[in-house]
Amino acid sequence: MSIKNILVAHTGSSGFESSVRYSAKIAAKHGAWLTAVYGGTSSYFDQVLGLTDDLHERLMSVRNEKIVQSVQLFDKLTAEAGIADRAHFISPVQVGNSSLPEIARSFDFVVTGYQPKLPNDEFRSVSPDLVALQSGRPVLVVPDQYVSESLADHALVAWDGKRSSARALNDAMSVLEEKPRKVSVLTAGDVLSELPEGIGIETHLERHGIQAEHLTRSRSGRSIAEVIQATAAEVGAKLIVMGAYEHSKFSQDLFGGVTHEVIRSTRVPVFMSH
Structure with a gap:
């Protein structure tokens, strides 16, 4: 796009x-x-x-x-x-x-x-x-009072293999393909299914000319949103790419959710799709 x-x-x-x-x-x-x-x-x-x-x-x-x-x-x-x-x-x-x-x-x-x-x-x-x-x-x-001299050169993609994260990754592809840009793919917890070799997310990104590191982080009692925010700070990412909520809007409003928590507390811009 x-x-x-x-x-x-x-x-x-x-x-x-x-x-x-x-x-x-x-x-x-x-x-x-x-x-x-x-x-x-x-x-x-x-x-x-x-x-x-x-x-x-x-x-x-x-x-x-x-x-x-x-x-x-x-x-x-x-x-x-x-x-x-x-x-x-x-x-x-x-x-x-x-x-x-x-x-x-x-x-x-x-x-x-x-x-x-x-x-x-x-x-x-x-x-x-x-x-x-x-x-x-x-x-x-974009967070309130966010100041940056340039656009993000390091993106963190929150990846759980579900529909919304796939959509967000696809929608952000034109941004991720820009050079020079570093891309880190984050999976929080053991949530990915085993896929045959050569058809995983790393292969997909490589075929788009994107060399990405895949990070796996344990939740260790933390929420997924906390893992995303902590990892973004750890690797110095200036953009978070993630899928919007996977549950009903009613449950999202009533109980909160990953998307809601991330955008409430983010310190860097968040690109999301549903």
């Missing part, structure tokens, strides 16, 4: 600046177009409790001020990256009733910021794993 059309999803969080900076670097490198969309930030009080016309007007005024500030920031960062002529900001009015997954289907992948740390802020955020599921497009999560 060549990278030519990137969507940045912004819902008013402070992670917008980090996600625009990083995606602008990607767009500049690949000669791609960058579009930002602002939406999904209606107030909890507006949704559930209802508001008087006066209070609603005040909230909309604050929201409109944030939108203006976001447009100014987007224009500034894309100009600095040299892609102003290929950058576009879509306002909520232009979005209308279209959902983020519907919009995302017309792009190569979606970039979004961090997940809020407070449970009662979850309603404000873009849910990367859910967007990946509903849009059929990969999602790149």
